[in-house]
Amino acid sequence: xxxxxxxxxxxxxxxxxxxxxxxxxxxxxxxxxxxxxxxxxxxxxxxxxxxxxxxxxxxxxxxxxxxxxxxxxxxxxxxxxxxxxxxxxxxxxxxxxxxxxxxxx
Ligand SMILES: [Zn+2]
Numbered sequence: 270x271x272x273x274x275x276x277x278x279x280x281x282x283x284x285x286x287x288x289x290x291x292x293x294x295x296x297x298x299x300x301x302x303x304x305x306x307x308x309x310x311x312x313x314x315x316x317x318x319x320x321x322x323x324x325x326x327x328x329x330x331x332x333x334x335x336x337x338x339x340x341x342x343x344x345x346x347x348x349x350x351x352x353x354x355x356x357x358x359x360x361x362x363x364x365x366x367x368x369x370x371x372x373x374x
Contacts, residue, residue, distance in 0.1 A: 276284065296304065353360050358369035366373055 353367035
């Protein structure tokens with residue numbers, strides 16, 4: 270095996286032409302059933318990509334709507350008020366009573 274030299278643009282064009290001829294020859298050898306199967310596989314790959322993109326968009330929409338998975342894992346902390354609803358004093362997250370006025374939280 271000799272080392273592969275970097276092909277020139279002309280050589281690259283010939284390689285692309287040959288690949289296209291090979292592909293065309295392969296397609297012509299295919300039966301209509303084989304061609305339909307190949308097209309079905311290509312379609313499935315496109316559908317899988319589309320489903321993946323839709324999942325990404327759905328996740329982004331959830332985050333944008335204010336429901337990131339992080340908050341869903343710790344709902345108690347997310348629901349705890351940061352300020353006493355009675356006197357407005359800052360309260361410790363997860364605390365049961367306001368340290369300022371004693372109101373149950
Ligand atoms: Zn208070």
